[in-house]
Amino acid sequence: GENVEQHPSTLSVQEGDSAVIKCTYSDSASNYFPWYKQELGKGPQLIIDIRSNVGEKKDQRIAVTLNKTAKHFSLHITETQPEDSAVYFCAASVMATLVFGKGTRLSVIA
């Protein structure tokens, strides 16, 4: 079945540095790629998404890039802050549903 691989599983950065999380997908028909942030005790919250007709999208300190040929997409967080510490999930649309990566635990060290 469709697989979404996410790396790394854990990531520690110093406050102010950048963080990059990468995902790959296998279904060439996937056309929607959201990213979610999950804080302790809460459900995942959408932070940014991109569709297959766009190569890059930015929202303040967060950006996502998509390479359809290579079937991978990445989340970039610049100027990280302690409140960015959370688990981040990528997802790809597959046959009328969303398949999620296993998550990346990001720790921002003050």
Next chain:
Amino acid sequence: KAGVTQTPRYLIKTRGQQVTLSCSPISGHRSVSWYQQTPGQGLQFLFEYFSETQRNKGNFPGRFSGRQFSNSRSEMNVSTLELGDSALYLCASSLVEGGNSPLHFGNGTRLTVT
């Protein structure tokens, strides 16, 4: 606008029992999806309902079932509970069906099976 509401927040059940979880979507959202979240398997799709009809189903046994009411509220039921059913069950709503639009998640129901 109120977010997705899931009740109860926590449940403790015994093996063999059954359980019903409830989800109220964002007002105006007609699609409700359910996911199971565990540390080992991550987020796994259970099923999606749209206009009271199940539109899509994940790879879970028949013990997992759901339904949607005319007001878009949804319930999921797990019968004959097993220890492995212990997980966070997340409900998400969206404006349209099909996995190509943003999902808005509730905070989940934490089910513990003993």
